[in-house]
Amino acid sequence: MRSFLFMQGVCSPFFSDLASRVRAAGAAVSRVNFTAGDNAYWKGRDAISFRGQLGQLPRFMTDVFDDRRISDLVVFGDTRPVHRPGIELAQSRGLRIHVFEEGYFRPYWVTLERGGVNGYSSLPKDPNWYLDVGKQIPKYDNGQPFKSSFFLRAWHDLRYNGVGIANPVFYRHYRHHAPVGPFAEYAYYIRRGAKVSWGKKRTIATVDELLANQKPFYLVPLQLNSDAQIRVHSRFANMAEMLTLVMRSFALHAPEDSLLVIKNHPLDAGVVNHAANVRRLTQEFGLDGRIVYLEDGSLPDILRRARGVVTVNSTVGGSALVHMCPTMALGNAIFNMEGLTFQGELDSFWLDCQPPDPRLLRYFRNVVIHTTQLNGGFYTKDGIKMAVDRAVPTILADKSPLEALL
Numbered sequence: 001m002r003s004f005l006f007m008q009g010v011c012s013p014f015f016s017d018l019a020s021r022v023r024a025a026g027a028a029v030s031r032v033n034f035t036a037g038d039n040a041y042w043k044g045r046d047a048i049s050f051r052g053q054l055g056q057l058p059r060f061m062t063d064v065f066d067d068r069r070i071s072d073l074v075v076f077g078d079t080r081p082v083h084r085p086g087i088e089l090a091q092s093r094g095l096r097i098h099v100f101e102e103g104y105f106r107p108y109w110v111t112l113e114r115g116g117v118n119g120y121s122s123l124p125k126d127p128n129w130y131l132d133v134g135k136q137i138p139k140y141d142n143g144q145p146f147k148s149s150f151f152l153r154a155w156h157d158l159r160y161n162g163v164g165i166a167n168p169v170f171y172r173h174y175r176h177h178a179p180v181g182p183f184a185e186y187a188y189y190i191r192r193g194a195k196v197s198w199g200k201k202r203t204i205a206t207v208d209e210l211l212a213n214q215k216p217f218y219l220v221p222l223q224l225n226s227d228a229q230i231r232v233h234s235r236f237a238n239m240a241e242m243l244t245l246v247m248r249s250f251a252l253h254a255p256e257d258s259l260l261v262i263k264n265h266p267l268d269a270g271v272v273n274h275a276a277n278v279r280r281l282t283q284e285f286g287l288d289g290r291i292v293y294l295e296d297g298s299l300p301d302i303l304r305r306a307r308g309v310v311t312v313n314s315t316v317g318g319s320a321l322v323h324m325c326p327t328m329a330l331g332n333a334i335f336n337m338e339g340l341t342f343q344g345e346l347d348s349f350w351l352d353c354q355p356p357d358p359r360l361l362r363y364f365r366n367v368v369i370h371t372t373q374l375n376g377g378f379y380t381k382d383g384i385k386m387a388v389d390r391a392v393p394t395i396l397a398d399k400s401p402l403e404a405l406l
Helices: 014-024 036-040 054-068 084-093 127-136 150-170 182-198 200-212 239-253 274-284 299-305 315-322 346-352 358-372 381-396 401-405
Strands: 003-006 028-033 047-049 072-076 096-102 109-114 217-221 259-263 291-294 308-311 327-329 373-375
Touching (some): 003 014, 003 054, 014 028, 014 072, 028 036, 028 054, 036 150, 054 084, 072 084, 096 381, 109 381, 109 401, 150 182, 200 291, 200 299, 217 239, 217 299, 239 259, 239 274, 239 346, 259 299, 308 315, 308 346, 315 327, 373 381
Parallel strands (some): 217 259, 217 308, 308 327
Antiparallel strands (some): 096 109, 109 373
C-alpha cells in the first residue's frame, strides 16, 4: 500500500480535501505540521508536529519516512526551507515527489509536477521534442472557468496566520519562509492598496496615452523579491539588481524613440519602493522622458502593443508569448528556449527581437498544460473541488503525464 506524506500547502482547505480523497482511494496518509496554521487547516487524522530547530529536521524526516514507510511526498512549493530536507531524502530514496504550485498559465490552472517545478521542472528545453510530441497532444483552450475571490484568499491567509499567534508557544522554533512576517506584510498591503486605489484614474490615463501613442515601448514586469523564482532560480538577489541591468542596457542599446514600461507586480506589498528606485536609475542613466512606471494597469492591453518583454522568469513571459510578443527571459524559465524566447544577449534584444514560432508555441502550451497543469484553483470551493478531482488520479498513477511522454 502506498503511503503519502503531506507537508505545507497553501493557506486553504486544498491539501486537507486532497488528502481525504487520497485516503478514500485506499492509501495511507500522514501530515507534518510546522505551525498552528498548518494544524488548523488539517482536518485529517494522523498528523505529526515538528517543533524543533531547522537543523534537526533531516533526522526527524528520516524517522518519519522509516516509521510510516513513506512512498510519496506531497508539498506546495519545492524551495521552502522546511521542505528541502524531505525532498532531498525522497530524492535519495527514489520516491515520488508531487509538487503543487501556482499555474504556469493562469487564471484557471494550477501546477502539479513530479520532482519539482519552475527551475526544478523536468520539462525539456529542446524545441524539437515539443514539435514531435505536440502532434499527439490535444488542443487546450483556457480551461473551465470558475469564480475567483481575492477576499476569500485573503480570509484564508488571515485565518492561517491569525492562529499563528500560538506559534511562539507550540512551534517556537518556526521561522516563516518569507523575509517579511505576515502581519507586517498586511500593513504594507493596506498602504499600497490605498496608493493604487488613489492613483487609479491617473494609471488608466497613463496606459491610455501609452497605447494611443505611436512610440514603440518594451515592458518589464516586476516580480516579488521574496519569490523563489528570484531567490533560487535567477542570478539576481532582487528586482533592484535586475532593473539596474535592464535600464542600463536600454539606455545604451534601445532605439532612441522607444519607451521602457516598468509594471509592478499586482501582489507586491510595497515593502520596497520600486518607484523611487526607478526614478534614481532614470537619472543615473539619462532616461528622462523614456521611462513609464505603473503600479497597476491592464496587462493584456499592454502586451498587445508592446514591442518586446524582458522578464526574469515570470508567468507574464508565458502570457507575452501567447500574445506573440517577442520575449527575453533573464532567468531559468520553462519557456526559455530557442524558438520561443530571444537567446542572444540583452544588449541585442532591443533591436533584434523576434516573435515566437507560432507552431512551437502552440505545441509547447498544449504539452505543458497536458503534463503539468490542473484546471482548478486553491482558494474557492469550486476551484478546490475541480483541482482535487483532477489531482487525485494524477498523483495515484504510477507515472505522471510527463513521465509517460518522456
